[in-house]
Amino acid sequence: MKKILLVLGLCSSLAFSEVYYKNKDTKYSDRDNSNDQIYVRGYITSVTQWSEYNIITIEQKDGERIKAKVGKNDGFSENDIVSGTCVNYKSNQYERCSLYRR
Numbered sequence: 001m002k003k004i005l006l007v008l009g010l011c012s013s014l015a016f017s018e019v020y021y022k023n024k025d026t027k028y029s030d031r032d033n034s035n036d037q038i039y040v041r042g043y044i045t046s047v048t049q050w051s052e053y054n055i056i057t058i059e060q061k062d063g064e065r066i067k068a069k070v071g072k073n074d075g076f077s078e079n080d081i082v083s084g085t086c087v088n089y090k091s092n093q094y095e096r097c098s099l100y101r102r
Contacts, residue, residue: 036089040066040099044080055093058082067093076101 042060049072056076059065068086070076081102086094 036094037085037087038066038094039085040068040097041083042081044076044078044082047076047078068097068099069093069095070097070099074099 040058040060042058044056045059045065046057048055048057053069053072054074054076055067056070057065057067066086076082076099082099083102084097084099086097086099088095
């Protein structure tokens with residue numbers, strides 16, 4: 001009787017961990033397919049330096065201006081031409097950008 005209860009307990013814990021793992025994967029893939037992702041092509045009009053990061057303003061080809069948070073060591077400066085993608089729009093700026101200079 002103890003062996004049957006032990007096996008049932010083990011099987012139920014494995015079933016629970018599988019469900020938890022699947023939910024964790026779903027949440028991760030939802031984060032990658034973000035609806036607020038944009039493609040950026042333009043030039044940097046200003047760079048504001050903060051202690052841990054920089055805020056850059058990019059004027060795109062269509063005339064729209066966006067703000068993006070980038071790493072302090074990324075080395076962007078005014079008048080650099082950049083391309084890439086940005087996601088996580090919060091507080092009037094994009095929190096994560098993958099940009100490169102052209």
